[in-house]
Amino acid sequence: MIRRSDNPAASRVISLIGFRKIQALASDRRYRFYDPQKGGGIWVGGTYVPGGEQNPEPMTGLSHTATAYQLCRFYYLLAYGRLISPERSRQMLKILAFPDLPGKFVSALETAAPPNHLYRKSGEVRGFHADSILVWGEATWSRYILAAMIEDPGGEQILKGVGPGGGKRPQAQPAP
Secondary structure: OOOOOOOHHHHHHHHHOHHHHHHHHHHOOOOOOHHHHOOOOOOEEOOOOOOOOEOOOOOOOOOOOOOOHHHHHHHHHHHOOOOOOOHHHHHHHHHHHOOOOOOHHHHHHHHOHHHHHHHEEEEOOOEEEEEEEEEEOOOOHHHHEEEEEEEEEHHHHHHHHHOOOOOOOOOOOOOO
């Protein structure tokens, strides 16, 4: 449900937990994933079934929103075992590991990082493309987080060009 979208399963979990509890957790002082004073953040405000319950984000009116900053904070807390608990953080990392859906950041990183160092969630809806990935290699220089959201019909291709190994690199010009 996290790595590969399963809309009916996600809708069941959202209905079980309820929007009030989800919003309270996102706004909790421990995480602060959603703060309208700082531009919003991560918001879950709708189920994924036609006619399902909705609780739109107050600033945009959209059912689901995120900011790149809050996605990066989410991965940071996850990487250091501070999301819920060390045990739950490890469990979620296992779910996000080995992204088997090609495209976007995975395409850009496939030559720069082994798949066992990638933890990813991406999505797209109505012209919006999003990708987020935690790269956690053995050496500290190979640890970083990428998060991007774009509204563009070519968003998939644009996101493939982000990060190490992505896009066309300018060729060095010979000295005159």
